[in-house]
Amino acid sequence: MSSLLDPGDDSELIPASREQIDTWLTSYVSVMGNLPLEEEEPSEAQLAALHKRAFVLKGTPYCDFAIWTPFSRKNLKLQKFRMYVPLGDGSYLMKELPGPQNFQQWSSSWRVFRTAAVLLGISTLAVLLQYEKTFERLVIQWPRCWGLIAYAEDKARCEKLDKIRRKLQQDNLAGRTMPSDWSEANPWNACLRALATDEDYWSEQVRHPAAAWTAFGGRGTPMAPAEQAALVHALGGQNIELEPEARTDDRRKQSNRDRRAAKVRGQVGRSWSFHKRGKASDNSGGGQDKGKGKGKSKDQAGTQICYSFANGSGVCGSVEPGATCLQKVKRAHKCQYCLSPGHRNADCPKGGLMDHRSNRFPVNLVFV
Numbered sequence: 001m002s003s004l005l006d007p008g009d010d011s012e013l014i015p016a017s018r019e020q021i022d023t024w025l026t027s028y029v030s031v032m033g034n035l036p037l038e039e040e041e042p043s044e045a046q047l048a049a050l051h052k053r054a055f056v057l058k059g060t061p062y063c064d065f066a067i068w069t070p071f072s073r074k075n076l077k078l079q080k081f082r083m084y085v086p087l088g089d090g091s092y093l094m095k096e097l098p099g100p101q102n103f104q105q106w107s108s109s110w111r112v113f114r115t116a117a118v119l120l121g122i123s124t125l126a127v128l129l130q131y132e133k134t135f136e137r138l139v140i141q142w143p144r145c146w147g148l149i150a151y152a153e154d155k156a157r158c159e160k161l162d163k164i165r166r167k168l169q170q171d172n173l174a175g176r177t178m179p180s181d182w183s184e185a186n187p188w189n190a191c192l193r194a195l196a197t198d199e200d201y202w203s204e205q206v207r208h209p210a211a212a213w214t215a216f217g218g219r220g221t222p223m224a225p226a227e228q229a230a231l232v233h234a235l236g237g238q239n240i241e242l243e244p245e246a247r248t249d250d251r252r253k254q255s256n257r258d259r260r261a262a263k264v265r266g267q268v269g270r271s272w273s274f275h276k277r278g279k280a281s282d283n284s285g286g287g288q289d290k291g292k293g294k295g296k297s298k299d300q301a302g303t304q305i306c307y308s309f310a311n312g313s314g315v316c317g318s319v320e321p322g323a324t325c326l327q328k329v330k331r332a333h334k335c336q337y338c339l340s341p342g343h344r345n346a347d348c349p350k351g352g353l354m355d356h357r358s359n360r361f362p363v364n365l366v367f368v
Helices: 018-032 044-056 072-078 103-120 125-141 146-173 188-196 199-215 225-233 244-284 288-292 307-311
Strands: 083-086 092-095
Touching: 018 044, 018 103, 044 103, 103 125, 103 146, 125 146, 125 188, 125 199, 146 188, 146 199
Parallel strands: none
Antiparallel strands: 083 092
């Protein structure tokens, strides 16, 4: 039962017989006129689990949409659960995979439940459609509060539905006027209708928290009153991670802000460096600047360039281009800018152009 209907129900399930399945399908065809669609048809195990809960155990026809999904046999191993694991120091670690993530996923699971409810005779199609319309209206009114609405809807089928049944039973014993579709043997049709029209419940669980969250500026995640009470009163409740998505978004936003700030700082630093270089080059004047800029230290083959030849000073300052280096350690006689062996730095026609690899900039380039 825990893998088909309710994670909190650890009881075993005996599969339904083939004759029983055929009887249920015949009942559905007599109501709907045809067999259910493939994506809306519950599995035999799902039908047996819901029948056991509603008619054998006399419990609420509740199913957790985190595990009650279309094509149940294929998705059985993909289902996960939400739980709080105590860490021993009063705090909790939350592992949350809450089931349907949006209205489309909820609708796919609801249609399977609707088929099973009609097939088993739990409720009429009209009441099921009325309940679905109530839920859809809440989603349309508060599109940003999906988690709050889904939590309230799950709680309604799991807890509120049975409370309504007990209240109707007491009204019946007291001789009060009962709904026309009330039945002691199968009370769930009347209960679902009462739940769909219970404006006090939906206002308390959805509308008021959603309105307060919106008025607060939409920060964080809206919580139902029960979750807020647990957060305040539960042991270690202040440390329960109730907003993993919001915290992740905050960290991501802060990371983006830090990255943009670092980028701006880098751009300002580079601009100031370029500005100082441009001024220095502009004030040095004439062709002498070509020999004073920072050039390459090695040629294409990785041989050290002779600075004496390149700058026109020292031992090799007067040596003609192409001659052998006169120093003790033989170096290449080449221009430091273009690596040509035919001239020195001062005679290089490209000496004033920007060289990305040597970080040299034009002598007349000034950044403002």
